[in-house]
Amino acid sequence: MTPHLDTVRTTLPAAVLWDLDGTIVDTEPVWLAAELSLAAQHGATWTEQDGLDLVGSDLLEAGRKIRRRMGLSITAEEVVEALVGAVSEHMRHGDLVWRPGAREMIAALAEAGVPQALVTMSYDVIAQAMIARMGPNPFDAVVTGDVVSNGKPHPEPYLTAAATLGVDPRRCVAIEDSNTGTRSAAAAGCQVLVVPNLVPVDPGERRTQAETLAGLGPDDLGRLLPPEGAEAEGVDA
The missing domain is CATH 3.40.50.1000 (HAD superfamily/HAD-like)
Structure with missing residues (x-):
């Protein structure tokens, strides 16, 4: 409409x-790919719906939710650092939709x-x-x-x-x-x-x-x- x-x-x-x-x-597919990569690195589970649930969220709050959902030993700040690094790299050099x-x-x-x-x-x-x-x-x-x-x-x-x-x-x-x-x-x-x-x-x-x-x-x-x-x-x- x-x-x-x-x-x-x-x-x-x-x-x-x-x-x-x-x-x-x-960029949402880029964020999801970064989240899935982080999960794979730590042997954790993450789904597309998990990613959609974070759309629009404050990043540090999202980092806390990811840490809990994946059962990570790293801090929420380290979660955010990893994701921001991956997404900023894509924004500099990847194909933007x-x-x-x-x-x-x-x-x-x-x-x-x-x-x-x-x-x-x-x-x-x-x-x-x-x-x-x-x-x-x-x-x-x-x-x-x-x-x-x-x-x-x-x-x-x-x-x-x-x-x-x-x-x-x-x-x-x-x-x-x-x-x-x-x-x-x-x-x-x-x-x-x-x-x-x-x-x-x-x-x-x-x-x-x-x-x-x-x-x-x-x-x-x-x-x-x-x-x-x-x-x-x-x-x-």
Whole structure:
């Protein structure tokens, strides 16, 4: 389906805040391969569903879950270090599968002068490896899992991005593919365009679902915003 977009638009978003994994690049198979490799190294069991259960999660929390599920003797931090190393290597040198319409939307927003931020639970080394392969950096701010105290689904990552850009999160559109990320963005007060990838995302307040970004443009994102002055007071806890 395509998002329900009103015919009247008052403005473009103050900023567009992008998730990375599964939203800009289809990295979830890369993460799963890294998790399976780690399991094999330690003689542990891991499944595709185990990997899907972690989609969008804070990496250190994911490392704790992996450690428990695999029964590993290494620390959660060492789990994360191994996974981040494998994924960042792929981002630098592997074949990247870009999500349909994502790069086109990023370019159109840059052309329209709309500020953009990358808001990801991947670590900075992964984010920078992807950005390096995009040509000129389109992002005015980058918020990663290793620079926030509370990862998604806490609103801190999106609130941090909006504060860095100097914009009201309630006038921003976040683009997400997971329940965890969508909850984070909605709790920060953003309107969320949900483009599911590997996992379904629950409906809820401030969420609009679309099958793809292909064929959409900045004006479509602007139509997701409430009328000026109609934002709900405050943000969710």
